[in-house]
Amino acid sequence: xxxxxxxxxxxxxxxxxxxxxxxxxxxxxxxxxxxxxxxxxxxxxxxxxxxxxxxxxxxxxxxxxxxxxxxxxxxxxxxxxxxxxxxxxxxxxxxxxxxxxxxxxxxxxxxxxxxxxxxxxxxxxxxxxxxxxxxxxxxxxxxxxxxx
Amino acid sequence: xxxxxxxxxxxxxxxxxxxxxxxxxxxxxxxxxxxxxxxxxxxxxxxxxxxxxxxxxxxxxxxxxxxxxxxxxxxxxxxxxxxxxxxxxxxxxxxxxxxxxxxxxxxxxxxxxxxxxxxxxxxxxxxxxxxxxxxxxxxxxxxxxxxxxxxxxxxxxxxxxxxxxxxxxxxxxxxxxxxxxxxxxxxxxxxxxxxxxxxxxxxxxxxxxxxxxxxxxxxxxxxxxxxxxxxxxxxxxxxxxxxxxxxxxxxxxxxxxxxxxxxxxxxxxxxxxxxxxxxxxxxxxxxxxxxxxxxxxxxxxxxxxxxxxxxxxxxxxxxxxxxxxxxxxxxxxxxxxxxxxxxxxxxxxxxxxxxxxxxxxxxxxxxxxxxxxxxxxxxxxxxxxxxxxxxxxxxxxxxxxxxxxxxxxxxxxxxxxxxxxxxxxxxxxxxxxxxxx
Numbered sequence: 001x002x003x004x005x006x007x008x009x010x011x012x013x014x015x016x017x018x019x020x021x022x023x024x025x026x027x028x029x030x031x032x033x034x035x036x037x038x039x040x041x042x043x044x045x046x047x048x049x050x051x052x053x054x055x056x057x058x059x060x061x062x063x064x065x066x067x068x069x070x071x072x073x074x075x076x077x078x079x080x081x082x083x084x085x086x087x088x089x090x091x092x093x094x095x096x097x098x099x100x101x102x103x104x105x106x107x108x109x110x111x112x113x114x115x116x117x118x119x120x121x122x123x124x125x126x127x128x129x130x131x132x133x134x135x136x137x138x139x140x141x142x143x144x145x146x147x148x
Numbered sequence: 149x150x151x152x153x154x155x156x157x158x159x160x161x162x163x164x165x166x167x168x169x170x171x172x173x174x175x176x177x178x179x180x181x182x183x184x185x186x187x188x189x190x191x192x193x194x195x196x197x198x199x200x201x202x203x204x205x206x207x208x209x210x211x212x213x214x215x216x217x218x219x220x221x222x223x224x225x226x227x228x229x230x231x232x233x234x235x236x237x238x239x240x241x242x243x244x245x246x247x248x249x250x251x252x253x254x255x256x257x258x259x260x261x262x263x264x265x266x267x268x269x270x271x272x273x274x275x276x277x278x279x280x281x282x283x284x285x286x287x288x289x290x291x292x293x294x295x296x297x298x299x300x301x302x303x304x305x306x307x308x309x310x311x312x313x314x315x316x317x318x319x320x321x322x323x324x325x326x327x328x329x330x331x332x333x334x335x336x337x338x339x340x341x342x343x344x345x346x347x348x349x350x351x352x353x354x355x356x357x358x359x360x361x362x363x364x365x366x367x368x369x370x371x372x373x374x375x376x377x378x379x380x381x382x383x384x385x386x387x388x389x390x391x392x393x394x395x396x397x398x399x400x401x402x403x404x405x406x407x408x409x410x411x412x413x414x415x416x417x418x419x420x421x422x423x424x425x426x427x428x429x430x431x432x433x434x435x436x437x438x439x440x441x442x443x444x445x446x447x448x449x450x451x452x453x454x455x456x457x458x459x460x461x462x463x464x465x466x467x468x469x470x471x472x473x474x475x476x477x478x479x480x481x482x483x484x485x486x487x488x489x490x491x492x493x494x495x496x497x498x499x500x501x502x503x504x505x506x507x508x509x510x511x512x513x514x515x516x517x518x519x520x521x522x523x524x525x526x527x528x529x530x531x532x533x534x535x536x537x538x539x540x541x542x543x544x545x546x547x548x549x550x551x552x553x554x555x556x557x558x559x560x561x562x563x564x565x566x567x568x569x570x571x572x573x574x575x576x577x578x579x580x581x582x583x584x585x
Contacts, residue, residue, distance in 0.1 A: 008505060008508060008509075009508075009512060010508065011508055011511050011512060011515075026425070026426070026429055026431070029429050030425050030429075033428060035511065037298065037300070037496070037498050037499065038498050038499060038500050038507070038511060038539075039499065039500065039504060039507045039508060039511060040496060040499035040500065040501065040502065040504050040507050041504075042300060042494065042496060044301065046300065046301050046428075047301035047428060050301070050428045050429045050430070051429055051430040053429075054429035054430065054431065055430075073508065074508070075504040075505050075508060076504075120430070
């Protein structure tokens with residue numbers, strides 16, 4: 001048996017996320033948290049992952065036509081990739097500003113769309129990358145390190 | 149953790165080895181082995197769900213017996229406010245208290261009064277400290293255990309203030325010592341609706357040692373107490389608690405006393421889990437304080453009560469109607485003494501391996517095995533779900549053939565092979581076989 005770090009097959013989870021599915025939003029976050037606990041993660045990383053995944057789920061539910069969340073769990077880090085199809089973000093720098101939101105009125109009425117989603121995700125992640133193309137979609141990649 | 153004393157336990161003789169309890173345990177802490185349920189101590193949060201669900205009454209809670217009070221020269225009863233909801237409407241709080249005296253207690257000090265003080269201490273603590281939001285009440289020991297095991301990231305949110313029971317025990321002891329009674333002669337007994345209180349008295353949180361010397365189940369003393377209440381003719385004014393403290397027996401009773409804060413009160417373990425899950429994801433931004441009680445309806449729904457929780461709740465609601473009077477004044481020094489000395493720490497009892505590399509490997513194996521199991525979650529193997537069985541297999545505590553469906557598949561595969569083998573003839577006899585046909 002090989003025990004080298006590069007030999008590790010990370011635990012992978014994949015969630016399809018549907019547009020407008022507010023009921024199931026948070027399910028991915030909850031399942032990921034459960035796994036992290038069993039893997040023995042402690043400290044802030046569980047909480048940061050829970051928040052980052054929930055915000056990512058909500059972004060896809062509210063703003064896109066649908067997408068997915070992929071999670072890989074390594075001994076030292078968690079990698080999250082949230083990918084959606086949809087309008088994309090015309091001005092990424094603006095979208096990263098706290099309080100800026102393009103959420104439609106009916107979503108704001110539900111108490112969402114405070115313009116904290118992307119900033120929150122960035123704050124939770126140690127590495128944060130966002131790639132968006134108008135009318136194609138957005139991909140957010142986050143890496144969270146244990147003890148980071 | 150090996151020394152953890154638990155209230156919830158099994159009466160082996162009564163256990164029929166059915167799977168009711170394993171399916172209802174919120175932390176998957178029970179397995180059926182050799183025809184009997186087995187509680188995995190480090191996972192048990194003393195919620196009492198199994199006590200409620202067991203059709204054979206094989207699940208019980210260890211508490212102290214009324215006999216124990218005789219060990220002390222001055223036994224003191226500190227009744228939980230939920231006790232007041234256990235008797236028909238015409239039985240007053242005064243009567244209940246005098247009934248407790250009738251049972252042989254030297255003094256009765258109401259936990260409802262302790263609750264009023266805790267409300268005051270909480271108000272002060274929240275003003276002076278900036279805890280991460282939402283702050284979670286520490287009143288329910290089961291919720292505390294649940295957080296330590298399943299929501300370790302929320303331990304900093306727990307309000308580090310003693311429970312009303314601890315405050316009451318402290319107050320009455322100090323009161324009596326000041327009056328000249330010897331400390332070692334005073335034995336304080338909590339009259340409890342709750343199994344988890346026994347556990348927390350034996351393994352205190354935030355404190356080195358509990359001030360409570362024993363825990364008596366309401367269900368155990370109910371009969372004798374009822375007798376005494378009937379005997380009691382005169383009814384003196386003994387009640388010192390107010391509606392504020394009594395309200396703590398039901399969900400919402402604690403949070404209604406927290407001024408100027410946005411609060412929610414949640415009861416029942418399923419609901420508590422949902423709220424904690426949301427808190428973990430940062431969803432509860434508009435909440436400052438969470439009152440979370442594991443039992444449905446609040447402490448009146450505790451597993452050691454007698455009356456159905458809805459009747460009890462209605463009575464407590466009546467007793468706690470309208471907030472009369474101010475909360476008691478608590479000096480700064482006294483208030484500080486009710487703040488935890490020790491931080492609350494997470495308990496990682498769920499992890500698969502201390503070495504994360506191995507844990508990841510095991511998780512992968514669990515995923516694979518779960519995939520292969522039938523997914524019926526029938527419980528016949530003794531584990532609550534197929535996934536739990538898979539986890540037990542990887543932890544080395546179960547075998548794949550514990551699954552009756554898997555076993556059946558194997559047997560049927562074997563039977564097919566036997567039929568195949570039976571058809572096979574040695575070459576020397578092949579002729580014969582052909583002729584037969």
